[in-house]
Amino acid sequence: MNHNLHIFFQPRSVVLVGATDKSAWSQLIHGNFGAMGYDGQVWLVNKRGTPAHGRAAVTSCRDLPAVPDIAYIFVPTDAVREALEDVAEAGIRHALILSSGYAEAGPDGTQKQDGLIAYARDKGVTLLGPNSLGFINYVHDIPVSPFPVGKEYLRGHLAIVSQSGATTNVIANFAQQQGIGLSYAIATGNEADLDTARVIDYLAQDEATRVIAVFAETIKDPAAFRTAARKAAAAGKPLIILKVGRTELASQLAQAHTGSVTGDDRIFDAVCAQDNIIRVTSIEELVVTAGVLAHTGPIEGGVAIISISGGACEVIADTADLAGLALPPFAEATRATLQAVIADYGAIFNPLDVTGAAVRDPSLFERILTILAADPAIGLTACVYDLPRDGGDFVDRTALTCIGAGLAASKTPGIMINQAIRPVSAFSRNLMAELGIPAVTGGLDLAVRALAAAQRWSERRVRKGKADTGLSRQAAITSARPASEYETLIYLQGQGAPVIQVERAPTADEAVEAWRAIGGPVVLKIASSAIQHKSDIGGVRLNLDSEVAIRDAFAAIMTAARAAYPDAPIDGCLVAPMRPVGIELFVGIAQSPWGPVIVAGLGGVWIELLADTSLRLLPIDETEARAMLDELRARRILDGYRGAPAADLGAVAEAMCKIGNAALALGPDLVTLEINPLLARGDEVEALDALAVWRDG
């Protein structure tokens, strides 16, 4: 399974361009090869061919004995172009550039960067950087980076990708401190060529990598990112991301730092929801969540937690509620079996306080955990206990052994949880190996949030697997270009969306005829593509149910419209049946750098003052549409309020999908499509008004 970045991230030979004893960077980069025991070739190049780090050097990559797999360029910025030319002419096809002073330094730097990348593309050189602190391949002991690898490092299944080099190092160090083994740490820098998406794409097929943790300031190529994220998901590898730029200030900072503009943060949240990406808000959460998932893989069911501390159980209960972790009650059979083991206890909760009884009789840990792992609703067992860090800590080997045996008793994954976050030292890891403790995480707060994220990820994975066989992902583009309210409603109807019956009435006679045809009270609305806020100018009359009323209303509307818009083309009125009170929703479609998005909300104050909306990228399926409705702060109004019956959420969701697909079919020239309101009365759901706006329209 050789990916096209296989040679890039697993080079058998490296040339360091700019190697010199005088540079701390050069010392650190070179030193790492020895520290890690890299068994490939390392060559040095510098301007004068001066030996460095106790090795010979040459003045050009063309003078090397063979063509290296990769070049790491860390010469001064002004000399980068020349160095890259030398690299390309020597036939090297992979290069990293550490040097900075490019897009992150302003417009001049961006121009320089564009020049570099154009040259590299022309020569077929794949680039990481500029402004990249390189990568460390822990699996094959290949450190192409100045970050000190340290004497002991833990190999494992977590890959780290970060635009910020310093942050790459912080994340990698924190993971190692917490005993989490790494496969890769990759700093993508300015991403002039290789970007986060392409690196994820590589890691998605990398055998050693099971979980991918990303720190991102911006997503350079949204479409490629989504494709890579789906590839990781398809490979069963959770993608966890700390993306900054939630705030205006962070966006400004990101622009100053790597010269990139961050997108609308809400759209990124939608991408995460739809592509099953776990979004976190701190470095600690990124690493702890990754560590949990690297151990558990997908969790099939709820989580059962036990502790000898009642206080810990209470903290877990509160935190689980906030984080959305499902701690299901135990099955009747489980409870009965537990009662036999722990007869003294009162009520049996999840989390389960096993009390000091387990201190006196540590075998209870194993017996209780084994019982819980067998509960059909439980997909993971966890035991709160503190893993010793060093010889100074009190070590209860019997208790730890029983906990380990209980956690490892069945196929259901098990994990120990430290009460407050603490390092998982070499001492800790040796103890785990010796006493059979399968995994550890913590503290309570981070562990519960990580478990909640793992649970959500696992559930979505199952759901997505089913859903992707459902709705088609892309509607065919039509040549339709509806503009007026009438055309838009008729177009939506043609696409299968539920739309109110609506008749065109250029004259009062035709309005009367439409009223007769409808057979009940009607609404008259001005029909003019030039008039948008119809009510404001007196262009709407409600509840008309006689010929006189219709004619009066028609005349009044014409007069009002001509007074307000003397030059507007007016096509008479639209006539539609009068509907009783219902729940008014807003559904809108708009374009974004990530593609067309659909926005839903409740009408009135909710949209106008409180911007209470939810958002997804199109297309959506009905499950996603239901999730959008559930996210609304005013969600409960959909259950019915003040005379409006509860909305049938399935019918609303179906309408949203149909509207979304209809919008997609209109192609990229559609700027916005608004349905306002989409009226819901029980399972009667109808678009009462609609408007499409076109580019150049």
Add this chain to the structure above:
Amino acid sequence: MNHNLHIFFQPRSVVLVGATDKSAWSQLIHGNFGAMGYDGQVWLVNKRGTPAHGRAAVTSCRDLPAVPDIAYIFVPTDAVREALEDVAEAGIRHALILSSGYAEAGPDGTQKQDGLIAYARDKGVTLLGPNSLGFINYVHDIPVSPFPVGKEYLRGHLAIVSQSGATTNVIANFAQQQGIGLSYAIATGNEADLDTARVIDYLAQDEATRVIAVFAETIKDPAAFRTAARKAAAAGKPLIILKVGRTELASQLAQAHTGSVTGDDRIFDAVCAQDNIIRVTSIEELVVTAGVLAHTGPIEGGVAIISISGGACEVIADTADLAGLALPPFAEATRATLQAVIADYGAIFNPLDVTGAAVRDPSLFERILTILAADPAIGLTACVYDLPRDGGDFVDRTALTCIGAGLAASKTPGIMINQAIRPVSAFSRNLMAELGIPAVTGGLDLAVRALAAAQRWSERRVRKGKADTGLSRQAAITSARPASEYETLIYLQGQGAPVIQVERAPTADEAVEAWRAIGGPVVLKIASSAIQHKSDIGGVRLNLDSEVAIRDAFAAIMTAARAAYPDAPIDGCLVAPMRPVGIELFVGIAQSPWGPVIVAGLGGVWIELLADTSLRLLPIDETEARAMLDELRARRILDGYRGAPAADLGAVAEAMCKIGNAALALGPDLVTLEINPLLARGDEVEALDALAVWRDG
């Protein structure tokens, strides 16, 4: 300054009742005295006078050479009563009980506990526990606890109080891991006698203690707790609390664990807001926040943060926004001075990315931090950098020295922030001492949240200092007992609350007369203390402005009321002026275990479906009332919506205070008082309807 718990927590002699080589508890408890180097007397008592732990023992406390300051009882539960009697009869006036099996074990245990406490009170013995894992006094090296103190412990200014013994130990260990020195760790257990409130009261006057961190499952005595919290605040000591029971499950667990019933969590949030208590949600947050405040004390102004990592700056900006940390922009003069030092940089933000330039020239750390500390808006400077943990870490002594000098350059407190949370080891602390680094915290997420909490605490401290000279804290109790709508409105008016003009009209003639007196359109409402939902039965008629209309309405209301409530006493109608559309608020007062609370919200869907309310304990001042309005999710509606002009928040807040004081004056027999609506149109604020409900009423 000898507190009445002075001897309890600083005993010069201790008797261990139940000492035996066979018990792990006994070994641990006894061992701690040696480990800590306790220089007072330790005596042992057990049933047979068997020597233990290499010491002699006697069979009764009465046989000891002197009366010990305190007794720690850890005999089996069945023997506790007898042991306590022996303690009391020996003249010992302070005792701890470790033994469990009391209120936490169910009704039988509660009865046993009640018996113990009645006996102790009778004999004048102050008790900690039962079910208490004791306390450690780090300041005077007095460990009356089984928790292993460890070889090296850090003395300092943080006191820990916790009902859960295991959690006390977790918090203390985590604080020590993070390099935070302790004054006390006190496990209060079942709190049959001494409770969290009394311990806080002690710590508020303890010289060594600067910050108090509490883990609480329940607050046993709300009034005493508030008094103690205010005492701590008055002493300038932040009180930080992790209180569980946010959720129903956690409440149930707390009850099972310590036999206590937790109160309404929202009321506790109000207590925290009003008494300037910092509420946190995790053990890590509890300790990190305490550590920051132990170093900084009150922060006078905004926070300035610098980092060499752009990624860190972005994480800080996002986290600060979520946590509410004010990172004020720098003053013009500051920016000019900075530009001179760091001419190459682009825009100057706070947080400030000092880039790799500070790696090349570490003196920049000192110069920049010194400049920022001088900014008039800045009350604390912070520098993001990683403090080495052990000899294996890379140590840049020059950079660390420059950071230390910059942080300590002025009276403005300064603190270093680790990027991800890591232990502050002995190695770290030695380096800090050697290189002059005043304090360290971290990681970014916890540090930013801790700084935000410290900032809020400091601001509230200043505000409370001013506010307490304002409104009187307690209104005099009146003998009034208003019941009907009319009486309640008139009572409120008499107390200075703004109330609509309202006239009683037992007959239609009087209604017409009232309409004439009012001089404009009026509202007629059924007047009957037995009819609460007036509109529902047709008991309200709006916008009446002719004699005929008044008479018709009066007759219709009487007919409707009699039909709906044939037996209700009816006093005719109330007549009030018709008001134009405005913003309808709800203001209610209710009793709680914490005392009377005031609840405010917007009318309609906000209350009915979304329970969008804010809550405080009475009395409140106008600043607190304003804060209540600002907390509403639908706050923006107060700025005006659909024809209703913006509400004058000052006028609304004043009305809320007047209503609150009027309710307090009604005394404890008032069950509820509801004003619904309180109508706001600009600065016209009026109660349109009101209802008081009385105990036995």
